[in-house]
Amino acid sequence: MRAVVLHPHPDMGGTRHDPVVTTLARALVGAHTFDFVSSDPRRAVDQTLTELGDGSVWLAGYSFGGGIASLIDDPRVRGWILVAPALAMVAPVIATDTRPKLVLAAERDAFFPPASLRELTAGWAATTHHEIAGADHFLRGHERDVAARAAAWVLQFAP
Template identity: 35%
Template sequence: MPEVTINGPAGRLEGRYTHNKATNAPIALVLHPHPQHGGTMNNRVVYTLFQAFVAAGFSTLRINFRGVGRSQGKFDRGEGELADAAAGVDWLQTNNPNASQIWIAGFSFGAWIGMQLLMRRPEFDGFVVASPPANLYDFSFLAPCPSSGLILQGDKDDVVSEPSVAKLAEKISKQRGLQIDYKVIPGANHYFQDRSELVLEHTTAYLKKAVARVTA
Protein backbone atom coordinates (compact mmCIF):
# COMPACT_ATOMS: atom_id res chain seq x y z
CA MET A 1 0.00 0.00 0.00
CA PRO A 2 2.15 2.86 -1.30
CA GLU A 3 2.64 6.03 0.71
CA VAL A 4 1.93 9.18 -1.27
CA THR A 5 2.59 12.86 -0.66
CA ILE A 6 0.07 15.40 -1.91
CA ASN A 7 0.56 19.14 -2.22
CA GLY A 8 -2.19 20.51 0.01
CA PRO A 9 -3.27 24.10 0.63
CA ALA A 10 -1.42 24.18 3.99
CA GLY A 11 1.58 22.13 2.88
CA ARG A 12 2.32 18.44 2.45
CA LEU A 13 -0.50 15.93 3.00
CA GLU A 14 0.30 12.32 3.91
CA GLY A 15 -1.69 9.61 2.19
CA ARG A 16 -1.98 5.91 1.41
CA TYR A 17 -3.08 4.82 -2.03
CA THR A 18 -3.97 1.54 -3.73
CA HIS A 19 -4.13 1.62 -7.52
CA ASN A 20 -6.38 -0.56 -9.63
CA LYS A 21 -4.71 -1.39 -12.95
CA ALA A 22 -7.91 -1.23 -14.99
CA THR A 23 -7.72 1.79 -17.32
CA ASN A 24 -11.09 3.19 -16.31
CA ALA A 25 -11.26 1.94 -12.71
CA PRO A 26 -13.43 4.13 -10.48
CA ILE A 27 -11.72 6.26 -7.82
CA ALA A 28 -12.55 7.07 -4.20
CA LEU A 29 -11.32 9.26 -1.35
CA VAL A 30 -11.82 8.13 2.29
CA LEU A 31 -11.74 10.71 5.12
CA HIS A 32 -10.99 10.19 8.82
CA PRO A 33 -12.69 11.31 12.06
CA HIS A 34 -11.98 14.43 14.11
CA PRO A 35 -8.26 15.27 14.32
CA GLN A 36 -8.62 16.70 17.82
CA HIS A 37 -10.13 13.46 19.10
CA GLY A 38 -7.46 11.12 17.81
CA GLY A 39 -8.75 10.72 14.28
CA THR A 40 -6.26 9.57 11.63
CA MET A 41 -6.33 7.79 8.30
CA ASN A 42 -5.30 4.62 10.15
CA ASN A 43 -8.54 4.57 12.14
CA ARG A 44 -10.07 1.08 11.95
CA VAL A 45 -13.35 2.23 10.39
CA VAL A 46 -11.52 4.35 7.82
CA TYR A 47 -9.26 1.43 6.94
CA THR A 48 -12.27 -0.88 6.64
CA LEU A 49 -14.01 1.53 4.25
CA PHE A 50 -10.76 1.80 2.32
CA GLN A 51 -10.56 -2.00 2.04
CA ALA A 52 -14.15 -2.16 0.82
CA PHE A 53 -13.50 0.28 -2.02
CA VAL A 54 -10.34 -1.59 -3.02
CA ALA A 55 -12.25 -4.89 -2.98
CA ALA A 56 -14.91 -3.34 -5.23
CA GLY A 57 -12.31 -2.41 -7.83
CA PHE A 58 -11.63 1.24 -6.98
CA SER A 59 -8.31 3.06 -7.01
CA THR A 60 -8.56 4.36 -3.46
CA LEU A 61 -6.87 7.11 -1.45
CA ARG A 62 -7.02 7.96 2.23
CA ILE A 63 -5.29 11.02 3.64
CA ASN A 64 -4.35 12.57 6.95
CA PHE A 65 -5.88 16.00 7.34
CA ARG A 66 -3.55 18.92 8.07
CA GLY A 67 -1.67 18.60 11.35
CA VAL A 68 -2.24 14.84 11.60
CA GLY A 69 0.64 12.37 11.27
CA ARG A 70 3.12 13.73 8.74
CA SER A 71 0.64 16.15 7.17
CA GLN A 72 1.67 19.77 7.57
CA GLY A 73 -0.46 22.60 8.92
CA LYS A 74 -2.82 22.74 11.88
CA PHE A 75 -6.49 22.00 12.59
CA ASP A 76 -8.80 24.53 10.93
CA ARG A 77 -12.30 23.75 12.29
CA GLY A 78 -13.40 22.04 9.11
CA GLU A 79 -12.73 24.77 6.54
CA GLY A 80 -9.11 23.79 5.98
CA GLU A 81 -9.95 20.09 6.17
CA LEU A 82 -12.48 20.57 3.37
CA ALA A 83 -9.72 22.15 1.28
CA ASP A 84 -7.45 19.19 2.11
CA ALA A 85 -10.12 16.77 0.89
CA ALA A 86 -10.49 18.75 -2.34
CA ALA A 87 -6.72 18.47 -2.85
CA GLY A 88 -7.03 14.71 -2.40
CA VAL A 89 -9.71 14.55 -5.09
CA ASP A 90 -7.59 16.66 -7.44
CA TRP A 91 -4.67 14.26 -6.92
CA LEU A 92 -6.87 11.24 -7.63
CA GLN A 93 -8.27 12.76 -10.81
CA THR A 94 -4.83 13.82 -12.06
CA ASN A 95 -3.48 10.30 -11.56
CA ASN A 96 -6.61 8.58 -12.93
CA PRO A 97 -7.77 10.71 -15.88
CA ASN A 98 -9.93 7.92 -17.34
CA ALA A 99 -11.77 6.97 -14.13
CA SER A 100 -15.31 5.84 -14.82
CA GLN A 101 -16.68 7.12 -11.48
CA ILE A 102 -15.61 9.13 -8.45
CA TRP A 103 -16.86 8.51 -4.90
CA ILE A 104 -16.38 10.09 -1.49
CA ALA A 105 -16.42 8.28 1.85
CA GLY A 106 -15.89 9.26 5.45
CA PHE A 107 -16.35 8.33 9.08
CA SER A 108 -17.84 10.71 11.68
CA PHE A 109 -16.17 14.14 11.19
CA GLY A 110 -14.83 12.79 7.90
CA ALA A 111 -18.41 12.07 6.81
CA TRP A 112 -19.36 15.71 7.48
CA ILE A 113 -16.40 16.96 5.46
CA GLY A 114 -17.06 14.45 2.70
CA MET A 115 -20.71 15.43 2.33
CA GLN A 116 -19.74 19.08 2.05
CA LEU A 117 -17.28 18.21 -0.71
CA LEU A 118 -20.00 16.20 -2.42
CA MET A 119 -22.07 19.39 -2.66
CA ARG A 120 -19.19 21.39 -4.12
CA ARG A 121 -17.92 18.92 -6.71
CA PRO A 122 -20.58 17.97 -9.28
CA GLU A 123 -18.50 15.10 -10.65
CA PHE A 124 -19.17 12.80 -7.68
CA ASP A 125 -21.19 9.68 -8.47
CA GLY A 126 -21.91 8.44 -4.94
CA PHE A 127 -20.95 8.36 -1.29
CA VAL A 128 -20.50 6.04 1.67
CA VAL A 129 -20.55 7.51 5.18
CA ALA A 130 -20.36 5.90 8.59
CA SER A 131 -21.78 7.61 11.68
CA PRO A 132 -22.39 11.01 10.05
CA PRO A 133 -22.60 13.34 13.11
CA ALA A 134 -26.07 14.68 12.39
CA ASN A 135 -26.63 15.62 16.04
CA LEU A 136 -23.33 17.53 16.27
CA TYR A 137 -23.02 19.34 12.94
CA ASP A 138 -25.38 21.07 10.54
CA PHE A 139 -26.19 18.93 7.49
CA SER A 140 -28.83 21.30 6.10
CA PHE A 141 -26.50 22.05 3.18
CA LEU A 142 -27.70 18.76 1.65
CA ALA A 143 -30.57 20.54 -0.05
CA PRO A 144 -30.70 18.91 -2.42
CA CYS A 145 -28.19 16.10 -2.03
CA PRO A 146 -26.60 15.56 -5.46
CA SER A 147 -26.17 11.78 -5.42
CA SER A 148 -27.33 8.50 -3.95
CA GLY A 149 -25.29 6.66 -1.34
CA LEU A 150 -24.90 4.36 1.64
CA ILE A 151 -25.19 5.45 5.28
CA LEU A 152 -23.95 3.12 8.05
CA GLN A 153 -24.88 3.65 11.69
CA GLY A 154 -24.59 1.68 14.91
CA ASP A 155 -27.62 1.39 17.17
CA LYS A 156 -25.41 1.58 20.29
CA ASP A 157 -23.58 4.76 19.23
CA ASP A 158 -23.26 7.05 22.25
CA VAL A 159 -21.59 9.88 20.28
CA VAL A 160 -23.86 10.18 17.24
CA SER A 161 -27.48 9.40 18.03
CA GLU A 162 -29.09 6.86 15.70
CA PRO A 163 -32.40 8.77 15.52
CA SER A 164 -30.60 11.87 14.23
CA VAL A 165 -28.95 9.85 11.47
CA ALA A 166 -32.22 8.10 10.61
CA LYS A 167 -33.84 11.54 10.25
CA LEU A 168 -31.03 12.68 7.96
CA ALA A 169 -31.33 9.54 5.82
CA GLU A 170 -35.08 9.99 5.56
CA LYS A 171 -34.73 13.64 4.57
CA ILE A 172 -32.29 12.83 1.77
CA SER A 173 -34.35 9.85 0.62
CA LYS A 174 -37.34 12.09 -0.06
CA GLN A 175 -35.45 13.99 -2.73
CA ARG A 176 -36.40 13.10 -6.27
CA GLY A 177 -34.25 10.55 -8.04
CA LEU A 178 -32.14 9.59 -5.03
CA GLN A 179 -31.78 6.24 -3.32
CA ILE A 180 -30.30 6.16 0.16
CA ASP A 181 -29.41 2.76 1.58
CA TYR A 182 -29.52 3.19 5.36
CA LYS A 183 -27.99 0.30 7.28
CA VAL A 184 -28.28 0.16 11.07
CA ILE A 185 -25.73 -2.29 12.47
CA PRO A 186 -27.04 -3.98 15.64
CA GLY A 187 -24.80 -3.76 18.69
CA ALA A 188 -22.35 -1.35 17.04
CA ASN A 189 -20.99 1.59 19.01
CA HIS A 190 -19.58 4.77 17.45
CA TYR A 191 -16.37 3.01 16.44
CA PHE A 192 -18.14 -0.15 15.22
CA GLN A 193 -16.08 -2.13 17.70
CA ASP A 194 -16.33 -5.87 16.93
CA ARG A 195 -18.58 -5.00 13.98
CA SER A 196 -16.01 -3.94 11.38
CA GLU A 197 -16.65 -7.10 9.36
CA LEU A 198 -20.26 -5.94 8.87
CA VAL A 199 -19.06 -2.51 7.75
CA LEU A 200 -16.84 -4.24 5.18
CA GLU A 201 -19.60 -6.61 4.08
CA HIS A 202 -22.31 -3.95 3.65
CA THR A 203 -20.00 -1.47 1.91
CA THR A 204 -18.43 -3.94 -0.51
CA ALA A 205 -21.81 -5.35 -1.51
CA TYR A 206 -23.28 -1.89 -2.02
CA LEU A 207 -20.34 -0.67 -4.11
CA LYS A 208 -20.26 -3.70 -6.37
CA LYS A 209 -23.97 -3.26 -7.15
CA ALA A 210 -23.58 0.48 -7.71
CA VAL A 211 -20.65 0.04 -10.11
CA ALA A 212 -22.44 -2.77 -11.94
CA ARG A 213 -25.46 -0.54 -12.56
CA VAL A 214 -23.27 2.05 -14.26
CA THR A 215 -21.22 -0.40 -16.34
CA ALA A 216 -24.16 -2.60 -17.37
Template identity: 30%
Template structure:
Protein backbone atom coordinates in the same frame (compact mmCIF):
# COMPACT_ATOMS: atom_id res chain seq x y z
CA UNK B 1 1.12 0.71 -0.33
CA UNK B 2 3.07 3.81 -1.33
CA UNK B 3 3.22 6.76 0.98
CA UNK B 4 2.51 9.98 -0.90
CA UNK B 5 2.95 13.66 -0.17
CA UNK B 6 0.86 16.08 -2.21
CA UNK B 7 0.16 19.80 -2.15
CA UNK B 8 -2.64 21.07 0.06
CA UNK B 9 -3.94 24.58 0.72
CA UNK B 10 -1.68 25.00 3.79
CA UNK B 11 1.36 23.00 2.70
CA UNK B 12 1.94 19.34 2.14
CA UNK B 13 -0.56 16.60 2.97
CA UNK B 14 0.42 13.04 3.81
CA UNK B 15 -1.46 10.13 2.29
CA UNK B 16 -1.51 6.46 1.36
CA UNK B 17 -2.20 5.75 -2.29
CA UNK B 18 -3.22 2.32 -3.54
CA UNK B 19 -3.56 2.19 -7.35
CA UNK B 20 -5.05 -0.45 -9.63
CA UNK B 21 -3.38 -1.66 -12.82
CA UNK B 22 -6.34 -0.63 -14.99
CA UNK B 23 -5.98 3.03 -16.07
CA UNK B 24 -9.75 3.56 -16.07
CA UNK B 25 -10.38 2.05 -12.61
CA UNK B 26 -12.88 3.92 -10.44
CA UNK B 27 -11.37 6.18 -7.76
CA UNK B 28 -12.25 6.79 -4.11
CA UNK B 29 -11.00 8.99 -1.30
CA UNK B 30 -11.47 8.02 2.35
CA UNK B 31 -11.83 10.73 5.02
CA UNK B 32 -10.87 10.22 8.66
CA UNK B 33 -12.59 11.21 11.93
CA UNK B 34 -12.05 14.34 14.01
CA UNK B 35 -8.38 15.43 14.20
CA UNK B 36 -8.79 16.81 17.72
CA UNK B 37 -10.08 13.51 19.06
CA UNK B 38 -7.33 11.29 17.73
CA UNK B 39 -8.65 10.86 14.19
CA UNK B 40 -6.04 9.93 11.57
CA UNK B 41 -5.94 8.14 8.23
CA UNK B 42 -4.83 5.03 10.14
CA UNK B 43 -8.07 4.86 12.11
CA UNK B 44 -9.38 1.29 12.01
CA UNK B 45 -12.64 2.11 10.23
CA UNK B 46 -10.84 4.29 7.66
CA UNK B 47 -8.21 1.61 7.06
CA UNK B 48 -10.89 -1.04 6.53
CA UNK B 49 -12.89 1.20 4.18
CA UNK B 50 -9.73 1.85 2.17
CA UNK B 51 -9.13 -1.85 1.59
CA UNK B 52 -12.83 -2.53 1.04
CA UNK B 53 -12.81 -0.16 -1.92
CA UNK B 54 -9.50 -1.49 -3.24
CA UNK B 55 -10.84 -5.05 -3.19
CA UNK B 56 -13.70 -3.83 -5.40
CA UNK B 57 -11.25 -2.57 -8.03
CA UNK B 58 -10.93 1.08 -6.95
CA UNK B 59 -7.76 3.13 -6.93
CA UNK B 60 -7.89 4.53 -3.39
CA UNK B 61 -6.39 7.46 -1.49
CA UNK B 62 -6.66 8.14 2.21
CA UNK B 63 -4.81 11.03 3.80
CA UNK B 64 -4.27 13.03 6.97
CA UNK B 65 -6.07 16.33 7.30
CA UNK B 66 -3.95 19.41 8.06
CA UNK B 67 -2.05 19.22 11.33
CA UNK B 68 -2.32 15.43 11.58
CA UNK B 69 0.74 13.18 11.20
CA UNK B 70 3.09 14.69 8.63
CA UNK B 71 0.42 16.94 7.10
CA UNK B 72 1.20 20.62 7.52
CA UNK B 73 -1.13 23.29 8.88
CA UNK B 74 -3.49 23.44 11.86
CA UNK B 75 -7.03 22.27 12.58
CA UNK B 76 -9.52 24.66 10.98
CA UNK B 77 -13.01 23.79 12.26
CA UNK B 78 -13.86 21.82 9.13
CA UNK B 79 -13.43 24.72 6.70
CA UNK B 80 -9.79 24.01 5.89
CA UNK B 81 -10.37 20.27 6.10
CA UNK B 82 -12.92 20.54 3.30
CA UNK B 83 -10.28 22.32 1.21
CA UNK B 84 -7.83 19.53 2.08
CA UNK B 85 -10.34 16.96 0.81
CA UNK B 86 -10.80 18.92 -2.42
CA UNK B 87 -7.01 18.98 -2.89
CA UNK B 88 -6.85 15.23 -2.26
CA UNK B 89 -9.50 14.65 -4.91
CA UNK B 90 -7.61 16.93 -7.32
CA UNK B 91 -4.46 14.86 -6.75
CA UNK B 92 -6.30 11.57 -7.21
CA UNK B 93 -7.97 12.76 -10.41
CA UNK B 94 -4.69 14.08 -11.82
CA UNK B 95 -3.13 10.64 -11.23
CA UNK B 96 -6.13 8.89 -12.81
CA UNK B 97 -7.45 11.05 -15.68
CA UNK B 98 -9.24 8.13 -17.36
CA UNK B 99 -11.37 7.15 -14.38
CA UNK B 100 -15.12 7.26 -15.06
CA UNK B 101 -16.42 6.86 -11.50
CA UNK B 102 -15.50 8.83 -8.39
CA UNK B 103 -16.61 8.01 -4.84
CA UNK B 104 -16.06 9.57 -1.44
CA UNK B 105 -16.26 7.70 1.87
CA UNK B 106 -16.00 9.26 5.30
CA UNK B 107 -16.22 8.15 8.90
CA UNK B 108 -17.75 10.40 11.59
CA UNK B 109 -16.25 13.91 11.11
CA UNK B 110 -14.96 12.60 7.78
CA UNK B 111 -18.54 11.76 6.77
CA UNK B 112 -19.53 15.40 7.37
CA UNK B 113 -16.60 16.64 5.29
CA UNK B 114 -17.31 14.07 2.58
CA UNK B 115 -20.92 15.15 2.20
CA UNK B 116 -19.83 18.78 1.90
CA UNK B 117 -17.38 17.72 -0.81
CA UNK B 118 -20.35 16.23 -2.70
CA UNK B 119 -21.81 19.71 -2.99
CA UNK B 120 -18.60 21.08 -4.49
CA UNK B 121 -17.77 18.30 -6.89
CA UNK B 122 -20.48 17.14 -9.31
CA UNK B 123 -18.21 14.40 -10.65
CA UNK B 124 -18.69 12.39 -7.42
CA UNK B 125 -21.02 9.55 -8.38
CA UNK B 126 -21.54 7.91 -5.00
CA UNK B 127 -20.84 8.31 -1.30
CA UNK B 128 -20.52 6.26 1.87
CA UNK B 129 -21.15 7.99 5.20
CA UNK B 130 -20.27 5.89 8.24
CA UNK B 131 -21.59 7.13 11.60
CA UNK B 132 -22.33 10.69 10.40
CA UNK B 133 -22.47 13.01 13.46
CA UNK B 134 -25.85 14.54 12.63
CA UNK B 135 -26.24 15.61 16.27
CA UNK B 136 -23.06 17.73 16.19
CA UNK B 137 -23.00 19.26 12.71
CA UNK B 138 -25.52 20.91 10.44
CA UNK B 139 -26.17 18.84 7.32
CA UNK B 140 -28.77 21.24 5.88
CA UNK B 141 -26.30 22.20 3.12
CA UNK B 142 -27.42 18.99 1.38
CA UNK B 143 -30.23 20.78 -0.42
CA UNK B 144 -30.41 19.15 -2.78
CA UNK B 145 -28.08 16.23 -2.18
CA UNK B 146 -26.41 15.77 -5.58
CA UNK B 147 -25.78 12.03 -5.56
CA UNK B 148 -27.11 8.77 -4.18
CA UNK B 149 -25.27 7.06 -1.36
CA UNK B 150 -25.22 4.82 1.69
CA UNK B 151 -25.50 6.03 5.27
CA UNK B 152 -24.58 3.34 7.80
CA UNK B 153 -24.45 3.51 11.59
CA UNK B 154 -24.65 1.33 14.69
CA UNK B 155 -27.82 0.97 16.73
CA UNK B 156 -25.81 1.49 19.94
CA UNK B 157 -23.91 4.60 18.80
CA UNK B 158 -23.62 6.97 21.78
CA UNK B 159 -21.45 9.55 19.99
CA UNK B 160 -23.86 10.13 17.09
CA UNK B 161 -27.24 8.81 18.30
CA UNK B 162 -29.23 6.71 15.79
CA UNK B 163 -32.31 8.95 16.08
CA UNK B 164 -30.35 11.91 14.69
CA UNK B 165 -29.02 9.79 11.83
CA UNK B 166 -32.56 8.60 11.08
CA UNK B 167 -33.77 12.22 10.98
CA UNK B 168 -31.00 13.12 8.52
CA UNK B 169 -31.92 10.16 6.32
CA UNK B 170 -35.61 11.11 6.39
CA UNK B 171 -34.82 14.66 5.26
CA UNK B 172 -32.56 13.47 2.44
CA UNK B 173 -35.14 10.95 1.27
CA UNK B 174 -37.62 13.77 0.66
CA UNK B 175 -35.43 14.95 -2.21
CA UNK B 176 -36.11 13.77 -5.73
CA UNK B 177 -33.64 12.27 -8.18
CA UNK B 178 -31.45 10.48 -5.63
CA UNK B 179 -31.72 7.34 -3.52
CA UNK B 180 -30.43 7.34 0.05
CA UNK B 181 -29.86 3.84 1.37
CA UNK B 182 -29.78 3.56 5.17
CA UNK B 183 -28.43 0.51 6.99
CA UNK B 184 -27.86 -0.09 10.69
CA UNK B 185 -25.52 -2.60 12.31
CA UNK B 186 -27.30 -4.12 15.29
CA UNK B 187 -25.52 -3.50 18.59
CA UNK B 188 -22.62 -1.56 17.05
CA UNK B 189 -21.17 1.52 18.71
CA UNK B 190 -19.72 4.55 16.94
CA UNK B 191 -16.36 2.86 16.26
CA UNK B 192 -17.57 -0.68 15.40
CA UNK B 193 -15.18 -2.03 18.04
CA UNK B 194 -16.12 -5.69 17.76
CA UNK B 195 -14.61 -7.19 14.61
CA UNK B 196 -16.92 -10.14 14.05
CA UNK B 197 -20.28 -8.67 15.03
CA UNK B 198 -19.82 -5.00 14.13
CA UNK B 199 -16.90 -4.15 11.83
CA UNK B 200 -17.18 -7.12 9.47
CA UNK B 201 -20.95 -6.69 8.85
CA UNK B 202 -20.46 -2.95 8.26
CA UNK B 203 -17.71 -3.53 5.68
CA UNK B 204 -19.73 -6.29 3.99
CA UNK B 205 -22.74 -3.96 3.73
CA UNK B 206 -20.57 -1.21 2.24
CA UNK B 207 -19.02 -3.56 -0.33
CA UNK B 208 -22.39 -5.02 -1.35
CA UNK B 209 -23.80 -1.53 -1.81
CA UNK B 210 -20.84 -0.24 -3.85
CA UNK B 211 -20.75 -3.41 -5.97
CA UNK B 212 -24.44 -3.02 -6.80
CA UNK B 213 -24.09 0.68 -7.64
CA UNK B 214 -21.04 0.05 -9.84
CA UNK B 215 -23.01 -2.58 -11.74
CA UNK B 216 -25.79 -0.05 -12.34
CA UNK B 217 -23.37 2.69 -13.38
CA UNK B 218 -21.54 0.54 -15.93
CA UNK B 219 -24.62 -0.73 -17.74
Protein backbone atom coordinates in the same frame (compact mmCIF):
# COMPACT_ATOMS: atom_id res chain seq x y z
CA MET C 1 -14.19 2.02 -8.05
CA ARG C 2 -12.08 4.97 -7.01
CA ALA C 3 -12.78 6.26 -3.51
CA VAL C 4 -11.49 8.73 -0.96
CA VAL C 5 -12.03 7.79 2.70
CA LEU C 6 -12.12 10.48 5.40
CA HIS C 7 -11.19 9.76 9.02
CA PRO C 8 -12.60 10.70 12.46
CA HIS C 9 -11.90 13.97 14.27
CA PRO C 10 -8.17 14.71 14.31
CA ASP C 11 -8.36 16.44 17.70
CA MET C 12 -9.83 13.23 19.16
CA GLY C 13 -7.08 10.99 17.79
CA GLY C 14 -8.64 10.29 14.41
CA THR C 15 -6.22 9.50 11.59
CA ARG C 16 -6.20 7.66 8.29
CA HIS C 17 -4.92 4.66 10.29
CA ASP C 18 -8.21 4.25 12.17
CA PRO C 19 -9.34 0.58 11.87
CA VAL C 20 -12.71 1.53 10.35
CA VAL C 21 -11.00 3.75 7.78
CA THR C 22 -8.32 1.21 6.84
CA THR C 23 -10.81 -1.67 6.55
CA LEU C 24 -13.18 0.45 4.47
CA ALA C 25 -10.30 1.61 2.25
CA ARG C 26 -9.25 -2.01 1.60
CA ALA C 27 -12.82 -2.97 0.68
CA LEU C 28 -13.15 -0.01 -1.69
CA VAL C 29 -10.33 -1.19 -3.92
CA GLY C 30 -7.93 1.58 -4.84
CA ALA C 31 -9.21 3.91 -2.13
CA HIS C 32 -7.13 6.89 -1.07
CA THR C 33 -6.77 8.05 2.53
CA PHE C 34 -4.97 11.04 4.00
CA ASP C 35 -4.70 12.91 7.31
CA PHE C 36 -6.54 16.18 7.80
CA VAL C 37 -4.18 19.08 8.49
CA SER C 38 -6.88 20.85 10.50
CA SER C 39 -10.07 20.11 12.39
CA ASP C 40 -11.61 23.28 10.98
CA PRO C 41 -14.43 22.06 8.70
CA ARG C 42 -13.74 24.63 5.97
CA ARG C 43 -10.05 23.71 5.82
CA ALA C 44 -10.93 19.99 5.90
CA VAL C 45 -13.32 20.48 2.97
CA ASP C 46 -10.69 22.41 1.01
CA GLN C 47 -8.09 19.70 1.66
CA THR C 48 -10.54 16.96 0.64
CA LEU C 49 -11.35 18.74 -2.62
CA THR C 50 -7.62 18.74 -3.43
CA GLU C 51 -7.34 15.04 -2.52
CA LEU C 52 -10.22 14.03 -4.82
CA GLY C 53 -7.95 14.22 -7.85
CA ASP C 54 -9.20 13.80 -11.40
CA GLY C 55 -12.20 11.74 -12.46
CA SER C 56 -15.15 10.43 -10.54
CA VAL C 57 -14.79 9.17 -6.99
CA TRP C 58 -16.87 7.70 -4.18
CA LEU C 59 -16.54 9.81 -1.05
CA ALA C 60 -16.66 7.89 2.22
CA GLY C 61 -16.34 9.32 5.70
CA TYR C 62 -16.45 7.98 9.22
CA SER C 63 -17.64 10.15 12.14
CA PHE C 64 -16.08 13.63 11.63
CA GLY C 65 -15.06 12.45 8.15
CA GLY C 66 -18.70 11.67 7.40
CA GLY C 67 -19.69 15.17 8.46
CA ILE C 68 -17.01 16.64 6.21
CA ALA C 69 -18.11 14.43 3.31
CA SER C 70 -21.67 15.78 3.71
CA LEU C 71 -20.31 19.28 3.02
CA ILE C 72 -18.92 18.34 -0.40
CA ASP C 73 -21.17 18.44 -3.46
CA ASP C 74 -18.36 18.49 -6.00
CA PRO C 75 -19.30 17.07 -9.44
CA ARG C 76 -16.44 14.52 -9.22
CA VAL C 77 -18.28 12.73 -6.38
CA ARG C 78 -20.29 9.73 -7.63
CA GLY C 79 -21.95 9.24 -4.24
CA TRP C 80 -21.40 9.27 -0.50
CA ILE C 81 -20.85 6.63 2.17
CA LEU C 82 -21.42 8.15 5.61
CA VAL C 83 -20.43 5.90 8.53
CA ALA C 84 -21.67 7.04 11.95
CA PRO C 85 -21.46 10.55 10.49
CA ALA C 86 -21.17 13.68 12.60
CA LEU C 87 -24.11 15.33 10.85
CA ALA C 88 -25.22 17.18 13.99
CA MET C 89 -21.90 19.10 13.93
CA VAL C 90 -22.29 20.50 10.39
CA ALA C 91 -24.89 21.81 7.95
CA PRO C 92 -24.88 19.17 5.17
CA VAL C 93 -25.22 20.42 1.60
CA ILE C 94 -25.95 17.07 -0.08
CA ALA C 95 -29.54 16.55 1.08
CA THR C 96 -31.26 17.36 -2.20
CA ASP C 97 -28.50 15.95 -4.41
CA THR C 98 -29.83 12.99 -6.39
CA ARG C 99 -26.54 11.08 -6.38
CA PRO C 100 -26.64 7.99 -4.12
CA LYS C 101 -25.96 8.20 -0.41
CA LEU C 102 -25.46 5.42 2.14
CA VAL C 103 -25.79 6.15 5.86
CA LEU C 104 -24.43 3.42 8.14
CA ALA C 105 -25.48 3.94 11.74
CA ALA C 106 -24.17 2.09 14.79
CA GLU C 107 -27.05 0.65 16.81
CA ARG C 108 -25.62 1.83 20.15
CA ASP C 109 -23.93 5.04 19.02
CA ALA C 110 -23.97 7.45 21.98
CA PHE C 111 -22.90 10.40 19.81
CA PHE C 112 -24.93 9.97 16.61
CA PRO C 113 -27.65 7.36 17.28
CA PRO C 114 -29.58 5.81 14.39
CA ALA C 115 -32.82 7.63 15.25
CA SER C 116 -31.01 10.95 15.23
CA LEU C 117 -29.34 10.21 11.89
CA ARG C 118 -32.67 9.18 10.38
CA GLU C 119 -34.21 12.42 11.63
CA LEU C 120 -31.31 14.52 10.31
CA THR C 121 -31.52 12.83 6.89
CA ALA C 122 -35.30 12.66 6.61
CA GLY C 123 -36.20 13.89 3.18
CA TRP C 124 -32.72 13.44 1.73
CA ALA C 125 -32.80 12.31 -1.89
CA ALA C 126 -31.41 8.91 -2.94
CA THR C 127 -30.46 7.88 0.61
CA THR C 128 -30.19 4.33 1.92
CA HIS C 129 -29.90 3.56 5.64
CA HIS C 130 -28.39 0.51 7.31
CA GLU C 131 -27.89 -0.12 10.99
CA ILE C 132 -24.89 -2.03 12.34
CA ALA C 133 -26.40 -4.25 15.05
CA GLY C 134 -24.63 -4.31 18.40
CA ALA C 135 -22.09 -1.64 17.43
CA ASP C 136 -21.22 1.53 19.29
CA HIS C 137 -19.75 4.66 17.68
CA PHE C 138 -16.25 3.20 17.50
CA LEU C 139 -17.45 0.09 15.60
CA ARG C 140 -14.76 -2.14 17.13
CA GLY C 141 -15.29 -5.67 15.94
CA HIS C 142 -17.68 -4.44 13.24
CA GLU C 143 -15.17 -2.99 10.77
CA ARG C 144 -15.55 -5.84 8.28
CA ASP C 145 -19.34 -5.59 8.38
CA VAL C 146 -19.16 -1.84 7.67
CA ALA C 147 -16.70 -2.38 4.82
CA ALA C 148 -18.66 -5.27 3.29
CA ARG C 149 -21.92 -3.32 3.35
CA ALA C 150 -20.27 -0.26 1.80
CA ALA C 151 -18.50 -2.24 -0.93
CA ALA C 152 -21.65 -4.21 -1.83
CA TRP C 153 -23.69 -1.01 -1.95
CA VAL C 154 -21.19 0.70 -4.26
CA LEU C 155 -21.07 -2.33 -6.59
CA GLN C 156 -24.73 -1.91 -7.46
CA PHE C 157 -23.79 1.34 -9.20
CA ALA C 158 -20.93 -0.16 -11.23
CA PRO C 159 -21.17 0.63 -14.94
